[in-house]
Structures are given as C-alpha cells and as structure tokens.
Amino acid sequence: MDWSKAKNILIIAFIVTNVFLVITIERNLFREPNLPLPIDKTIQSVTHIMEEKGIDIQTDIPRTVTPMPVLEVEYETYEDQDISRLAPRDKDTDNRPKGKFEIVNEKVLVYTASGISKVGTKIDDEKSRDQAEGFLEKYGFMKNDVEYWRTNFDGEDYTIVFKQKYKGNFLEDSYMKVQVTEFGAIKYFERIWLKPANLGDSKNEIISSTKALLKAIEKLSETEGPKTIVDISVGYRFDPPSMQSAKSGTAFPVWRIALEDGKTIFIDAYESY
Secondary structure, eight states: OOHHHHHHHHHHHHHHHHHHHHHHHHHHHHHOTTSOOHHHHHHHHHHHHHHHTTEEEOSOOOOOOOOBOOEEEEEOOOOHHHHHHHGGGSBOTTSOBOEEEEEETTTEEEEEEOSOOOOSOOOOHHHHHHHHHHHHHHTTOOOTTEEEEEEEEOSSEEEEEEEEEETTEEEEEEEEEEEEETTSOEEEEEEEOEEEEEEOSSOBOOOOHHHHHHHHHHHHHTSOSOEEEEEEEEEEEOOOSOTTTOOEEEEEEEEEEEETTSOEEEEEOSTTO
16 A cells, blocks of 8 residues: 555645535624624623623624824914804804804814893704704814714703714714703803824734723722613724823724713723823
C-alpha cells in the first residue's frame, strides 16, 4: 500500500470535513430563525440581569459597534453683532420688540420674552414642537446637525429640547432648549452649540452595548423610582471641568443610556478611559 498517497487522501478528507462543518454551523447560526446567535444570548442574559435589578429596557440594544476616533471641538461663541442681526427679526406687526436676545459667557445664547398673554387656545405636545421648530427656522438654527430629543410639560409650559449630531452620532453636551407656553407663545430659548474641528488620527475599539449596560447598573441603582431605559446609543461627549472657562477640547466616545423620566447616564466607550 502506498502510505504516502493514503496519508494525503486522509488529509484532504479531513479538510473537506472541516469545511463542511464550518459551512453547516454558519448556516444554522445565521439562517435558522429559532437558533439564537451568540450576541442574542448575551443580550438575553444582560436583559435578565437588568430585570432582576428592577430595570426595564424598552428599546433595541445595539448589536454591533465600530472603532471610533476622538473628536476635537470648540464652542460656538457670540458677539454683539450677532445680537444686532437677530433682534430685527423678532418684532410684531407694530414694530415693537417681543423678546430680547442676550449673550452669557460668550458661548450661551439666550432669548427671553415678557408680557406674554395667558389666554387663548391651548396647544398639545405636537403643536408645541412645531412652534419650537418654527422659532429655530426663523433664526437659522434648524440645520442638518439638529436632532429633536424630547418634550416635557410642567402643567403650564412645554420645554422642547434639541441636541446636536455629528456624522450620525450624537454630540453632548450641545443643545437648544425652547420653552413654549401652553397657549403657543415662545417664552424662553437657550443655545449652547459646538463646532467639530477634526477627528483623531486613530480609531480605538468601543466596548459593547451589553458591557456598557452592565457598567451602568451601579449608576442606575442610585436613581429613585421606576427605571425604564428608552434609548441606548453611542456618540461623543465634550465634558470639560469648567464649561465657563473652556473654549475647545476633545470629545470622547460614550454610551448614552436615556431613561423615560428624562435622566441620562453616560458610560465611557473606550476601555482605557
């Protein structure tokens, strides 16, 4: 018997068998609807742990993440000529100013209105958002980097919050807040916005959403009342030690876990940060 030839035949048969097994396993993993993927098992386990801690997840848990670089940013700042540019637009038919724009610490733009009527037809959440977006469009703030976040009603006024996004990811803590009365008048506006400068040269690995959730348990346990998670997403956060003195800096990737009651928890997305 030619043992050399027989050995080669056995090796080839072994390779063919392994290839067949790999193909079969992949087919079962990715095509069988009743066979959970490894990531699905992990999500199920984490969801179960969260439930035991009294935490309800009412949103999809991201299954994949891609490496992300850091993002260099700087605050948008305002000067007196910006106020002059904005003021003429805010007049009624009698050419009388209805509100006033002010600059706080160079980087916070504020609008306040006084003498607002407290009578009229009451509006709902949807209409209050329309009023807020109309105000932003009027002053040129409703651009493609603006994302609606949420609406809160305190019994008298609606507060509509918009946040910034960059290349499909959120960019905290950059926001616009519009306060609308229950009768539809713009009462207050506040804007803190960032200017993305450039992305870092290298991309670093991001921790999984399930790991971020497990890391968030301790912070979630510190909050009182029901804990319902309504959003889990990854993006950037610029959180300088002092916003008043900061002009620019580095925004790092974070996981944002938003609760139904309005609270937000951030988890560093880099393993080393």
